[in-house]
Amino acid sequence: MSDALSQLDDAALAKLAVRDDHAFEALVNRHAAGVHRLAANTVGSGAADDVVQEVFIAVHKGLKGFRGEAQFSTWLHRITLNACYKALQARQNIPFEDVLEPPAPHSPVRSSEQADIRDRLAAALQSLPQEQREAVTLREISGLDYAEIAAVTGAELGTVKSRINRGRAALREWLTQAGLKP
Incomplete structure (x- = not known):
């Protein structure tokens, strides 16, 4: 992530990311770990990567409509939870052993x-x-x-x-x- 992009707050970065792939990449890099953690704890670590991918596809598609009335992180968490629930509905059964990431x-x-x-x-x-x-x-x-x-x-x-x-x-x-x- 370039220094100029890393200095921007989420709202500014989201506006820029509508037309700039580097800005979108900066948003992904900034939030991917948190999205993955939430997804892994909701749908299991085995399905978390797929959910993260769905989340950022949805974010990319929805950035034009993001008005900034809520914080970007709030909007992102809602998208993440929606993607998690969609994955859970598709799967119906969550293997408990996959829900939390084990420490080393x-x-x-x-x-x-x-x-x-x-x-x-x-x-x-x-x-x-x-x-x-x-x-x-x-x-x-x-x-x-x-x-x-x-x-x-x-x-x-x-x-x-x-x-x-x-x-x-x-x-x-x-x-x-x-x-x-x-």
Whole structure:
């Protein structure tokens, strides 16, 4: 990414990306990791690459219509979630072992323990209602603040806070019953 493009904020870069492939590439480079992380935690790591590709195709097609009334990242998260739901509908079954990316293993025993925890956490996330899972994932995985989550989901701020609180409580209970200390 050139220095000039890297200095631009997302809104300016998005305007420029309508007609400049280098600006679009800069947007992709800036946001691809976050989109992939959200996709991997929603549809599984095996399907995340396909979702990321669909997201950036949709972004490229939709840039002309992006008016900048919302933050680019909010618009991008909504596109990502829509692509994730489309992939989930096409697949119907999510293998729990693919939901979370494992950290680099340090030992075979630790790797096995991490895989077990990852499987349990994935199952716990899947047990949540969609609205709670979406809110918790956007908060804990994507790192969005409550106002950004409200903008992405179209829910009121209080509703977002409630969904996250209920989702966290349900995750804590599920994980405790599964023998883990959250």
